[in-house]
Amino acid sequence: MSQQAAFSQKTFNSQLKKYYSFYTGGFIAFLIALAIAEQMGLPRAYIGYTFLAATILLYAGIGIMSRTSEVSEFYVAGRRVPAFFNGMATGSDWMSAASFIGMAGGLYLQGYDGLAFIMGWTGGYVLVALFLAPYLRKFGQFTIPDFLGARFEGHIPRFVGILCAVLVSFVYVVAQIYGVGLITARLTGLEFEVGVFVGLAGILVCSFLGGMKAVTWTQVAQYIILIIAYMIPVVMLSVKHTGIPVPQLVYGTVLEKVTAAEKKITDDPAEKEVRKMFADRAAAANAGLKDPKAAWEAGQTALTSKLQELKTASAPAEQVAAAEKALADYPKTMEDATKKWNADKGLAARANPPRPHATPFPGKDEKARNIARNNFLALIFCLMIGTAALPHILMRYYTTPSVREARKSVFWSLFFIFLLYFTAPALAVLVKFEIYTQLVGDKIADLPAWVAAWSNVDKSLLNIIDINRDGILQLAELTIGQDIVVLATPEIAGLPYVVSGLVAAGGLAAALSTADGLLLTIANALSHDLYYSIIDPTASAKRRITISKVLLLVVAILAAWVAAQKAADILFLVSAAFSLAAASFFPALVLGIFWKRANKWGATLGMLSGVGVTFYYMATTQPWLRGVFGVTSPIADNLWFSISPISAGVFGVPVAFAVTIIVSLLTKAPGEKTQELVEHVRYPHIKGDTAVTETR
Amino acid sequence: MQVSAQHQAYWNKTLRMTAILLAIWFVFTFVIGFFAIPLSGIVIFGWPLSFYMGAQGSLIVYLLVIWYYQHYMNRLDEEYGVAEGEDA
Numbered sequence: 001m002s003q004q005a006a007f008s009q010k011t012f013n014s015q016l017k018k019y020y021s022f023y024t025g026g027f028i029a030f031l032i033a034l035a036i037a038e039q040m041g042l043p044r045a046y047i048g049y050t051f052l053a054a055t056i057l058l059y060a061g062i063g064i065m066s067r068t069s070e071v072s073e074f075y076v077a078g079r080r081v082p083a084f085f086n087g088m089a090t091g092s093d094w095m096s097a098a099s100f101i102g103m104a105g106g107l108y109l110q111g112y113d114g115l116a117f118i119m120g121w122t123g124g125y126v127l128v129a130l131f132l133a134p135y136l137r138k139f140g141q142f143t144i145p146d147f148l149g150a151r152f153e154g155h156i157p158r159f160v161g162i163l164c165a166v167l168v169s170f171v172y173v174v175a176q177i178y179g180v181g182l183i184t185a186r187l188t189g190l191e192f193e194v195g196v197f198v199g200l201a202g203i204l205v206c207s208f209l210g211g212m213k214a215v216t217w218t219q220v221a222q223y224i225i226l227i228i229a230y231m232i233p234v235v236m237l238s239v240k241h242t243g244i245p246v247p248q249l250v251y252g253t254v255l256e257k258v259t260a261a262e263k264k265i266t267d268d269p270a271e272k273e274v275r276k277m278f279a280d281r282a283a284a285a286n287a288g289l290k291d292p293k294a295a296w297e298a299g300q301t302a303l304t305s306k307l308q309e310l311k312t313a314s315a316p317a318e319q320v321a322a323a324e325k326a327l328a329d330y331p332k333t334m335e336d337a338t339k340k341w342n343a344d345k346g347l348a349a350r351a352n353p354p355r356p357h358a359t360p361f362p363g364k365d366e367k368a369r370n371i372a373r374n375n376f377l378a379l380i381f382c383l384m385i386g387t388a389a390l391p392h393i394l395m396r397y398y399t400t401p402s403v404r405e406a407r408k409s410v411f412w413s414l415f416f417i418f419l420l421y422f423t424a425p426a427l428a429v430l431v432k433f434e435i436y437t438q439l440v441g442d443k444i445a446d447l448p449a450w451v452a453a454w455s456n457v458d459k460s461l462l463n464i465i466d467i468n469r470d471g472i473l474q475l476a477e478l479t480i481g482q483d484i485v486v487l488a489t490p491e492i493a494g495l496p497y498v499v500s501g502l503v504a505a506g507g508l509a510a511a512l513s514t515a516d517g518l519l520l521t522i523a524n525a526l527s528h529d530l531y532y533s534i535i536d537p538t539a540s541a542k543r544r545i546t547i548s549k550v551l552l553l554v555v556a557i558l559a560a561w562v563a564a565q566k567a568a569d570i571l572f573l574v575s576a577a578f579s580l581a582a583a584s585f586f587p588a589l590v591l592g593i594f595w596k597r598a599n600k601w602g603a604t605l606g607m608l609s610g611v612g613v614t615f616y617y618m619a620t621t622q623p624w625l626r627g628v629f630g631v632t633s634p635i636a637d638n639l640w641f642s643i644s645p646i647s648a649g650v651f652g653v654p655v656a657f658a659v660t661i662i663v664s665l666l667t668k669a670p671g672e673k674t675q676e677l678v679e680h681v682r683y684p685h686i687k688g689d690t691a692v693t694e695t696r
Numbered sequence: 697m698q699v700s701a702q703h704q705a706y707w708n709k710t711l712r713m714t715a716i717l718l719a720i721w722f723v724f725t726f727v728i729g730f731f732a733i734p735l736s737g738i739v740i741f742g743w744p745l746s747f748y749m750g751a752q753g754s755l756i757v758y759l760l761v762i763w764y765y766q767h768y769m770n771r772l773d774e775e776y777g778v779a780e781g782e783d784a
Contacts, residue, residue: 112732115750119725122755126721129762130714134769248752252742358747360732369733377729384725402780404773407766414762418755425751679699682707683778686699 009401013082020085024224030054035498044497048187051505055225056202059218059512063206066214071541074211074548075142075524081216081399087412089216090396092223094121094417096172097179097511098574100226103421105482107428111357113372114428116379118421122414123380124387127586129410132388133397135593135681137406142398143521144391144585145529151592152603153674155534160607164584165391165525169518170559171573172392176515177203177556177563180508186457186487187504193564199508200560203515207523208552211545215516216399222509223416229506230420230486234427237493241433247426254433258357261436265475266353274474277467279351285344288337296337303327350476357432371642382649386578389585392514392521403684431485434492440475447473450491454484461487519559523552575646576618583610583652587660595661596678602664610656617648706776713768717761724749724757 034047072078081089099121107114139147144165149158180199185192206218238247241254265271288295307323331337356362361372387393396413400406439447444466455462461481464473486507490499527548532539539547584607591598591606619625620638622645631638643650669675680686728735728749736744743751773779 112736112747112750115747119729119750119754123721123725123758126717126758126761129765130717252740252748254742255747256742358736358744360736360746373730373732376732377726380725380729404766404770404780407769411759411762411766414759418759422752422755679703682710683703684773685778685780686703 009080009082012080016082016085020220020224023221024228027225027228031498031502034501035496038496038498045189047498047501048189048504051501052184052188052198052508055505055508056198058221059202060205062218062221063209063214066210066217068210068213069542069545071544073213074545075398075528076395077211077213077216077399079140079399080401083400083405083408084412085220086216086396086400086405086409087414087416088223089219090393090409090413091416091420092219092226092510092513093396093517094393094413094514095226095420095510096176096514096574097183097507098175099420100230100510101179101183101483101486101507104424104427104431105480105485107425108432108480108485109355109482111355111362112360113376115425116376117383118425120380120383121387122417122421124384125410125414125417127384127388128393128397128413129407131590131593132394133406133410134403134684136394136589137397137400137403138681138684139677140398142528143524144394144589145525146533147592148588148603149529149533151674151677152588152598152600153670154600157588157600157604157607158529158533160604161585161588162525162529164580164607164611166522168390168577168581168584169392169521169525170555171577172390173515173518173522173555173559174562175574176511176518177560179511180515181563183504183507183511187501187508196560196564199512199515200556202508202512203519204553204556207516207520208549211548212395212399212520215520218516219513222513226506226509226513227416227419229502229509230423232499233489233493233495233503234423234430236495236499237430237434237489238426240493241430247430248422251426251429255358255429258429258433258436261433261440262354262356265436265440268474270468270470270472271353271474271476274468274476275351275353278347278476281344282346282348282351285341285347288341289345292334292338292341296331296334299337300327300330303330350479354436354475357429374641375644375647378643378647378650381653382579382582382647385582385586385649385653386580389581389589390578391525391581391585392517394585394589395521395524396517427489428485431489431492435478435480436475439478440473442473444471444473448491450488453491454488519552519556522555523548526551526555572622572624572646576622576648579614579618579647579649579652580611582649583614583656586653587656591657591660591664593678593681595664596675597664597669598660599664599667599670601667602660602662605663606656606660609659610652612652613655614648614652617651618645621645621648702776703778706772706778709772710769713765713772717765720757720761724754728754 034042034050038047068074070078103117106117136144136147139150141147141150145158145161148161149155152158177196177199180203181192181196184190184195184198188195190198206214234247235245238250239245242250244250288299303323303326307320307327310320310323331340361369361376363369363372397406397409400409439451444464451462451464455464458481461484463479465477466473467477468474486503487500490497490503527544531547532544587610588598588603588607592603617638617640619629620631620633621635623635625645626632626635640651728746732746732750735746735749738745740748770779
């Protein structure tokens with residue numbers, strides 16, 4: 001493909017359309033063939049292996065076909081990715097394992113309040129469109145630190161940019177590789193650690209050989225797989241419950257039925273009994289934990305004397321047997337009892353009636369509702385600003401042929417993201433309807449097969465305790481993990497196993513595509529910005545690319561190693577990445593474009609103070625980070641306006657803006673050349689352009 | 697580089713459109729979110745209004761905002777003679 005110049009952009013565009021239509025058709029044919037093979041008796045494990053092998057080989061194939069060692073191909077895919085395809089690539093770059101597998105489940109558990117993620121992760125693109133994409137495209141370099149270095153005159157802002165980009169992207173890539181490991185393990189039954197390294201191979205062949213070029217064309221292919229995989233089960237579930245294959249249009253009526261079912265469950269006597277039993281157990285646990293020794297002894301004495309009493313009164317044999325069993329089941333030591341009480345304490349959560357799905361901010365009083373609302377808005381703020389500041393996303397807008405295409409491309413990006421994001425809330429409601437009306441109230445022995453199957457796979461995904469021993473499922477007796485919503489949908493909708501395999505392949509595509517983009521961002525920040533721009537500006541193109549490839553390998557292995565530790569709170573770290581990105585890049589980039597007076601020291605100190613405040617807030621209020629930093633003061637004393645640590649950026653962003661503005665005004669205005677650069681990025685074409693764009 | 701009065705006018709128009717669209721974004725994000733409790737009293741086709749907006753309505757508005765911005769700006773480029781050459 002190196003005689004690219006020979007093609008005009010138009011021919012290239014129509015060829016791409018032809019290739020990808022052909023590819024989509026081929027993929028559907030592959031699905032149908034597998035479905036037929038399943039009907040003819042192909043075992044499930046083989047379907048899993050086929051999906052894993054076929055998709056990874058496909059991505060590797062695209063990687064090999066797009067291999068390159070040209071600088072502009074490697075860093076920005078030759079800047080000829082049409083808006084439509086850049087939109088698809090951004091879509092899969094953006095949608096991670098968490099979006100694909102976890103989001104609908106999060107909405108299931110949190111109802112309205114979970115919509116913060118839906119709005120936050122789409123509305124951020126408005127900011128990308130209005131403030132960043134066209135201007136960064138006009139600037140036309142390779143990375144985000146490139147812009148900071150050029151606009152803010154020097155290595156210091158560039159270096160701070162590199163640090164922030166690497167920090168944010170690394171945290172995020174660890175979570176993706178973790179997701180790859182989980183999905184591979186489920187799809188094939190391989191060990192988690194093996195899964196991590198299989199996935200890693202899939203990521204590396206692609207980005208290693210062809211950089212941004214290979215990553216772009218693979219991401220387009222991955223988007224097609226992930227959107228097909230997401231839609232098929234939801235559409236079928238919608239047909240099952242409403243008879244109409246467009247869930248997004250019709251789930252309003254299902255939502256009404258869910259609300260009615262919630263009322264019924266809240267008032268149902270058996271449900272009330274179960275909730276009270278959980279509440280009693282939790283209360284007993286709390287009482288026991290106050291003075292474990294006395295409580296444990298008292299409990300044992302009570303049971304022993306009761307047994308004695310029954311025996312002396314010659315009570316019926318079954319009563320004696322029951323009392324004997326109760327004594328036998330009683331914790332043998334005080335330590336065992338404490339362990340049990342600590343576990344039981346958590347049961348308090350199951351003593352609550354179902355959370356009303358459609359009601360915003362349910363809370364016991366006005367104050368609780370206001371706090372919930374403020375946190376909802378703060379989270380949206382951080383997710384949106386963070387979206388408009390993630391380097392791996394912004395980098396994608398360097399790859400379009402022109403400013404005009406960059407603007408269009410933001411529209412296509414959001415369009416392709418929207419397809420999945422407006423489906424997820426529908427899926428959550430449909431699954432909730434199924435569980436509230438079809439499962440709850442049934443005999444536990446008669447539940448559909450998928451319930452037992454998933455609770456065997458992992459108790460944290462689905463678990464049933466028949467606490468009142470009536471043999472009937474009460475909602476309070478069922479706990480589910482958020483991933484189950486997407487994973488079990490094919491079975492709930494009664495679809496063949498091949499669709500379950502497809503869903504897993506879709507999750508894999510989502511995780512791999514995001515990981516690819518992130519790894520490339522880190523490797524580019526280190527090879528292009530740190531090595532080439534700061535350390536050795538005379539390095540040859542070949543050397544830069546080689547260094548980038550070596551770094552890719554090192555960073556990927558490091559990330560896989562961290563992921564394999566299964567570190568706690570990976571999910572928190574991902575959300576934290578948004579707040580950190582928001583507070584570091586957004587103010588510097590936007591002020592850099594819209595305010596000529598913004599200068600080196602303003603931007604540098606602004607980024608540092610933004611990240612500093614955000615990080616300080618997290619470190620003093622987030623349990624895991626508090627542990628790491630040894631913070632012991634009560635959380636409540638450290639909270640500002642009751643905002644949770646996940647939204648720390650709500651303080652960091654304004655601080656970063658304020659510091660950038662104040663320090664810029666107190667120090668010297670940027671030089672004439674820099675002011676010209678600002679003019680340069682504002683107009684798509686201007687006479688005497690300080691042309692920095694090398695390759696079209 | 698020559699920044700003429702025409703360029704200045706182009707930039708002013710750009711800023712104005714950016715501000716207008718940003719205001720729309722703000723209303724459909726934060727104002728709607730702030731009044732979510734009262735708005736959930738209105739029900740359309742089964743959805744309480746605030747739920748519908750959060751799950752679908754605001755997303756559609758975001759799409760329209762971005763579509764209109766690229767449409768408006770690409771035309772403004774032509775009008776003020778700052779458009780790039782043939783490329784796509």
